[in-house]
Amino acid sequence: MTRTSRQVNLASRPNGAPVRENFAVVEAEVSAPGEGDIVVANRFMSVDPYMRGRMNDVRSYIPPFQIGQPLDGGAVGEVIESNSPDIAVGDHVVHGLGWREIAVLPAAHAQPAAQVEGVSLSANLGVLGMPGMTAYAGLVEVASFQEGDAVFVSGAAGAVGSLVGQLAKKKGASLVVGSAGTDAKVAWLTEELGFDAAFNYKNGSVGKQLGSAAPDGIDVYFDNVGGDHLQAAIHALKPHGRVALCGAISMYNNTEPAPGPNNLTLAIGKRLNLRGFIVSDHAHMRGDFVREVGGWLADGTITAQETVMQGIDSAAEAFIGLLDGANTGKMVVEL
């Protein structure tokens, strides 16, 4: 039986902010599954900020996307054919071949999807998946969060940031401050997610707004944004403060290198520790993560909002919108 699947190819490399013309939805024949392979009908696919970097032709920790080839990324779906004794037809799995409706892959490259009552399967791409784990590992391990710490997180209404703030509250932060790019998101952070304070970075200086929200300074900065957010955080950090460098979404669409923080020298006297990380280095924390976050999600004390776009034709729009802050919580595409 020959199947076809619609998929999203990289039509051209973005120059600055990506546009629709950089993406092409094409119908392609699906290769027959080999020994040990499974065929998955994707239910949800993920769009994540890190994918922007892969659209440039530069070496990084993962190879760049290739023009004329399908994009890939996190997805969750139902197994519709299996040549593996380990996975049955009807199982739901998480895997790395998103940006397409049907995926063929070795069973060993798929993980069983977590299913929490009352929680959408798509949570496997967000709060229970890579972004959730990123928040968890970044806060707990990279930033060495300690009870009583004052925490600032940028991109706080995003998939990672919204969990960072909630985790910090759960784990006894003395103060949790978030920044976001709309007044509605700011209200959501304080009214729904329990942030102590939040501000709209488009409403004024990040430094001044952070200074007002955390007049005694911060111990931890979880950076999803880079740029002036990082500079303001370095100013606000107390001695022995820690920065988890997770993302720099403000800079991903830059076509020229942007100056770094002009106050990095403060890191010496304050003994700051700035640590870049990628989530895959912290897989050993997965058990703790699923137990803690899964439990809080099940009992409703953690909120996991999603922005859901419909159909593979909206995938490019979802990704473009993600980089422009169109999402509240995790941005996913339902296929």
Added chain:
Amino acid sequence: MTRTSRQVNLASRPNGAPVRENFAVVEAEVSAPGEGDIVVANRFMSVDPYMRGRMNDVRSYIPPFQIGQPLDGGAVGEVIESNSPDIAVGDHVVHGLGWREIAVLPAAHAQPAAQVEGVSLSANLGVLGMPGMTAYAGLVEVASFQEGDAVFVSGAAGAVGSLVGQLAKKKGASLVVGSAGTDAKVAWLTEELGFDAAFNYKNGSVGKQLGSAAPDGIDVYFDNVGGDHLQAAIHALKPHGRVALCGAISMYNNTEPAPGPNNLTLAIGKRLNLRGFIVSDHAHMRGDFVREVGGWLADGTITAQETVMQGIDSAAEAFIGLLDGANTGKMVVEL
């Protein structure tokens, strides 16, 4: 008995690079020693880059110098009067009241000077003192140096940098690269100190010269300089690379904030760790430091060069020259 001592006062705060007029040598009456105090005839006083920060009226990890008051800093000298049972007249001690010929201080604020045969007492201000300990703690603890690491150190002909490179070689670095500001210093690094490679940062792009010296990248960068050195190092660092942020001498005389590294975002994918530190946080390493470095100094396998200026009237010149790279090895003033 009333004594007088010449001392160097801060006459005015430098605006940019310090000039002679910012300093005033004055004769002042020495207060009588109280119970538990000692009186020290300083033999050598230290000038160190960190003192530049204290000449600005800004809060940092140590308070700023005050106009019209004497500067202070590391010194070593001979006890000429003692009201303490712990220290005898004739003892040599290290203490924090430099920039003056005679110091009165509580015995508890002084440490016995280390005496290594064939090594000047002034080594207590350099290789066996604060700068040496800075090199040791920064390399071993802050940068988590491991055998086989490729190491780059800037300001490599300075008191700290020259020891960093030698220590790294001693401890099994696969490659040690240093930068300095004159061809003579560069030759000294490779010919006398055993650096594998060195370059004059004034002769061309730091990034290109570092790339040539360490084509496979570096694991550790020991930063004494900041600015374009830090940016070049971030580019050259391998995954999981570490940066000890020790100083930023290229920026100390800036009157306006200078842009930070424009590639700090690379720290995410490379999982870099940038850590600022000050030596006093690492006092627990002092025993190991004295044993290791003292041993290598005694057996002649570590070189500790000094640039010695004569007399308190030359102290301002010594400090001004230090910031301009006039020294090879530790800059001290003999009193």
